[in-house]
Amino acid sequence: MSLLQVQMVNKSFAGLRALSDVNLNVEEGTVHAIIGPNGAGKSTLLNCFVGRLAPDTGSVLFDGKSLVGLAPHEINQAGVARVFQTPEVFSDLTLEENVTIPTLARRDGPFALNAWRRLGSRRDVREKAMHILEDVGLADERGRTAGTLSRGDKRRLELAMCLVQEPKLLLLDEPTAGMSRADTEKTIELLKRIGERRITKVIIEHDMQVVFSLAHRISVLAQGTVIAEGDPASIKADARVQEAYLGGTHA
Ligand SMILES: Nc1ncnc2c1ncn2[C@@H]1O[C@H](COP(=O)(O)OP(=O)(O)OP(=O)(O)O)[C@@H](O)[C@H]1O
Structure with a gap:
């Protein structure tokens, strides 16, 4: 059974x-990219996965259970985490504190935030936060304020804040948008490494280098419809895709 x-x-x-009879299966442990020209419906679809939007009709099943009608925090607690286009971090808090909050919120629910400073001093929580910051290459900056x-x-x-929740499914909305080439390369390497943890990933991305170096499968949206789906080689070779997308402004 597909995870999504x-x-x-x-x-x-x-x-x-915005979306018209969209079908998509994301297999467990894979990186599945959704690509398509501006206005194709990619963000709308992603918003239907995280409870920001509800489909008018159709179903979204995660791990066999319907996500439609669930609130964003319920979907998050079910194991779906999302990295936004514009990073959402707590600017006045340190990196370590930023990474500690989601651990507690995931484990103990919203009440954990009240007791956050006290619990944040616990060794197991701090060790986990440090481990994740090391993974994303930010351990040396842990005492710095995120802003x-x-x-x-x-x-x-933000990626560390998602990983610390140990999600089953990680949604990445243009993870390299606005980054320099060097930062993009670093992010590709990082995303490859976290693939080793068997976290299933859905990635929306305009940068074809990122898509083709990470994705196992690619779905192409154009005008709200999936016009092609396949592995990177077949997508590159697909004439409809070249016409609708690869030959366009983002080639
Ligand atoms: N809240 C909204 N209200 C009205 N129209 C919307 C809304 N959100 C999206 N749309 C429209 O739905 C269509 C799909 O938009 P969407 O943002 O999902 O595309 P996209 O593929 O993510 O585009 P981009 O690559 O530019 O982010 C567009 O025509 C857009 O203008």
Whole structure:
């Protein structure tokens, strides 16, 4: 059974059909990229996975259970984490504190935040936070406030905040947008490494170098419809994809 099963999803905004009969299966342990031109419906689809939007019709099953109608925090607690296009970190807190919060929130629910400073001093929680910061290459900066980080490092911190929750499914919305080539390369390496943990990933990305170096499978959206799906080699060779996307502005 696929970890994420999207069946016949439709979504319209005031008469504009943003998603039209979308089907998508994401297999456990894979990196699945969703690509397509601007306005194709990628963010709308991702928002249907995290409870920010509900499909008008169709189903979204995660681990066999429906996500439709669940609140974002319920979907998060079920094991789905998301890295946003614009990093969402707690600017006034240290990196270590930023990574500690999601651990406690995931484990103990929202009440954990009240007791966060006291619990944050616990050794097991601190050790886990340190371990994850090491993984993303930010351990040396752990005492720094997050607001002072570069955009690329904020994204790495946000990734750490997701990884610490030990999600089954990680959704990455343009993880390298706005990054320099060097930072993009670093992020590709990092995402490859965290693949070794068997976290299933869905990635929306315009940068084809990122897509082709990470994805096992690729779904191509155009005007709200999946026009092609396959492995990177077949997607590269697909004439419809070249016309709709690869030959366009993001080639
Ligand atoms: N909240 C909304 N209200 C009205 N229209 C919307 C809304 N969100 C998205 N749309 C429209 O739905 C269509 C799909 O948009 P969406 O943002 O999902 O595309 P995208 O593939 O993510 O594009 P991009 O690559 O530019 O981020 C677009 O025509 C967009 O204008």
